[in-house]
Structures are given as C-alpha cells and as structure tokens.
Amino acid sequence: SPPPSPPCSPPFLALISSTLLTRGHICPYSCLCPDHHTVDCTGRGLTRVPDSIPLNVRRLLLSNNWIPWIPSDFLVLYSDLVYLDLRNNSLSLLEPGTLSTSSKLVFLDLGSNNLTEISSGTFRESRSLIKLRLGNNPYLNMVGRDPLTGLTSLRELELQRNGLTALDVTVLESLPSLRMLRLEGNPWLCNCHFAKLFVWLTENRQKLPQGMEGIECSLPLDGRRVPLSLLSEDSFRECRGTLTLTDYLIVIFSGISVSVAAIMASFFLASTVHCFQRLSKGSKGDEEEGND
Numbered sequence: 001s002p003p004p005s006p007p008c009s010p011p012f013l014a015l016i017s018s019t020l021l022t023r024g025h026i027c028p029y030s031c032l033c034p035d036h037h038t039v040d041c042t043g044r045g046l047t048r049v050p051d052s053i054p055l056n057v058r059r060l061l062l063s064n065n066w067i068p069w070i071p072s073d074f075l076v077l078y079s080d081l082v083y084l085d086l087r088n089n090s091l092s093l094l095e096p097g098t099l100s101t102s103s104k105l106v107f108l109d110l111g112s113n114n115l116t117e118i119s120s121g122t123f124r125e126s127r128s129l130i131k132l133r134l135g136n137n138p139y140l141n142m143v144g145r146d147p148l149t150g151l152t153s154l155r156e157l158e159l160q161r162n163g164l165t166a167l168d169v170t171v172l173e174s175l176p177s178l179r180m181l182r183l184e185g186n187p188w189l190c191n192c193h194f195a196k197l198f199v200w201l202t203e204n205r206q207k208l209p210q211g212m213e214g215i216e217c218s219l220p221l222d223g224r225r226v227p228l229s230l231l232s233e234d235s236f237r238e239c240r241g242t243l244t245l246t247d248y249l250i251v252i253f254s255g256i257s258v259s260v261a262a263i264m265a266s267f268f269l270a271s272t273v274h275c276f277q278r279l280s281k282g283s284k285g286d287e288e289e290g291n292d
C-alpha cells in the first residue's frame with residue numbers, strides 16, 4: 001500500500017513516487033494486466049507494439065490488432081517472455097534474428113498475418129519453443145530448411161492455409177519432438193518433389209489431426225486438385241528412378257556434348273590421317289624420284 005503523501009508535496013513528486021512504487025506493475029495504456037506477468041492488449045486497435053510493457057512480462061497477448069512490425073530487439077528486451085500471441089495482425093516481414101534470442105519462448109502464434117517468408121535464422125535459439133503457429137498467412141510460400149532446424153522441443157507446428165507449393169521434407173525430419181502438424185489448405189504441387197513429403201505424411205499420419213483430409217495437391221499438367229487420400233505411393237512411381245527434369249536435361253546435354261566431342265575428335269583424326277597419308281605419299285614420291 002502506498003505511504004500517505006506529505007501534505008504539501010507538489011503534484012509531480014506524487015506522480016514520480018507513485019511511478020516508482022508501481023515499478024514492475026506498469027500496465028501499458030489501454031491494455032489489461034490481470035497478473036504481474038501477463039499483459040493483455042487483445043483487440044485494442046494497436047498499430048504498433050505498445051511502449052511501457054513491463055520488462056519482466058511472461059505472457060504477452062497482442063492478437064487482433066494492426067501491428068505491421070516488431071522491433072528486431074524485441075525479445076532481447078523481453079527476455080522472460082514465455083507466451084507471445086501476435087495472431088491476426090499485419091506482420092509481413094520478420095527481420096532476421098528477431099526471434100532468435102528467445103530462449104524461454106514456449107508458445108508463439110504468428111497465425112493470420114501477412115508473412116511471406118520465414119527466413120533462415122528466424123528461430124535460431126528458440127530451443128524451448130513447443131507450439132509454433134504460422135497458419136493463415138496466405139502469401140507465405142517459402143519455409144526454408146534452416147529456420148526450423150534447432151527447434152528440438154517443438155511439438156506442434158501449424159502451417160495450414162498458407163501459400164506453400166512445396167516443403168522440404170528434411171524440415172520435418174529435423175524436428176525430433178514433433179507430435180502435431182497442420183498442412184491442409186496449401187496449394188501443393190503433386191510433383192516428384194512432393195513425392196517425398198507424401199511418403200513422410202503417409203508414415204506420420206498420426207501427427208496430422210485430420211489425417212490426409214483437406215490436404216490436396218494440384219497436377220502439374222492441368223492444375224486439377226487431387227485429395228491426398230486418393231493418392232498412393234504408386235501414384236508417384238515415375239519418381240522412383242529419382243531422375244528429375246534437371247537430371248534429364250543434364251543427361252541430354254552431356255549426351256549432346258559427348259557426341260559433339262566425338263564428331264570433333266573423329267574429324268581431327270580423319271584430317272590427321274589424311275595429312276599423314278599425303279605426307280607419306282609425298283615422301284614416297286620423293287623416294288621414287290631419288291631412285292630414278
């Protein structure tokens with residue numbers, strides 16, 4: 001409880017002393033702070049991360065706002081954060097390294113934003129991360145291999161309803177704790193690259209909350225969408241030779257260059273032989289002349 005203020009203290013002193021007394025319990029304007037570790041700014045029409053969030057915040061709820069950007073030192077500042085909800089904002093880019101120092105972060109919701117890419121190094125040190133929600137980012141078409149490696153605790157990964165046409169299966173193989181994965185509602189392409197993902201999904205069906213339902217891929221030729229439940233590993237048997245288009249092109253082009261080399265070699269040989277014959281004829285002629 002605050003001590004009684006001295007009778008004639010100027011108002012600014014009272015302000016300063018009350019600020020000092022409530023240090024650690026400051027609540028950002030228009031947010032709610034139901035306990036010492038929670039700041040709840042859900043649906044406040046915010047266009048940026050509020051100032052004066054207590055540095056020891058552990059649960060920060062910022063969903064349903066219009067926040068387009070988080071400062072790259074955000075998690076350096078709020079290093080006790082365990083739970084960060086940024087769902088349904090306007091984030092389009094995470095600067096590399098923004099979340100890489102978050103060694104305590106367990107829950108991160110970036111769903112329903114406008115992210116286009118998860119660049120490498122994004123979650124570098126997030127070894128405590130258990131739930132990562134990245135769904136409903138319709139332009140998110142690139143999840144590289146690097147950003148998710150090292151997430152050794154990650155149990156739940158949501159990538160549903162994004163713009164993914166492909167996903168390197170090694171991303172999933174590098175997540176040893178993964179229990180739940182959502183991939184439905186992406187414009188997957190049924191090509192040989194997807195074949196590897198298909199095999200992984202078949203073998204890890206229990207990790208998909210709705211099984212193969214809702215996962216479709218489109219055929220490369222006519223774009224027709226095929227539910228994965230209608231496909232089998234046999235559907236991708238043409239990929240088993242593991243020759244991709246690039247491989248074929250290399251084979252064709254090396255074939256062409258081998259034939260070109262062979263033609264040039266034989267031409268060279270032929271002309272050498274021809275010259276040699278002419279030379280030897282010439283010398284024979286000389287010999288004959290000499291004999292005469």
Ligand SMILES: *[C@@H]1O[C@H](CO)[C@@H](O)[C@H](O)[C@H]1NC(C)=O
Nearest residue numbers: 043044045063064065066088
């Ligand atoms: C997303 O946030 C906006 C702005 O607060 C809100 O109007 C909308 O209902 C929210 N959408 C969802 C699905 O929660």
Ligand SMILES: *[C@@H]1O[C@H](CO)[C@@H](O)[C@H](O)[C@H]1NC(C)=O
Nearest residue numbers: 090091092113114115116139
């Ligand atoms: C989301 O990103 C796309 C592509 O980068 C852009 O065209 C669109 O205007 C963005 N939408 C919002 C609401 O920021």
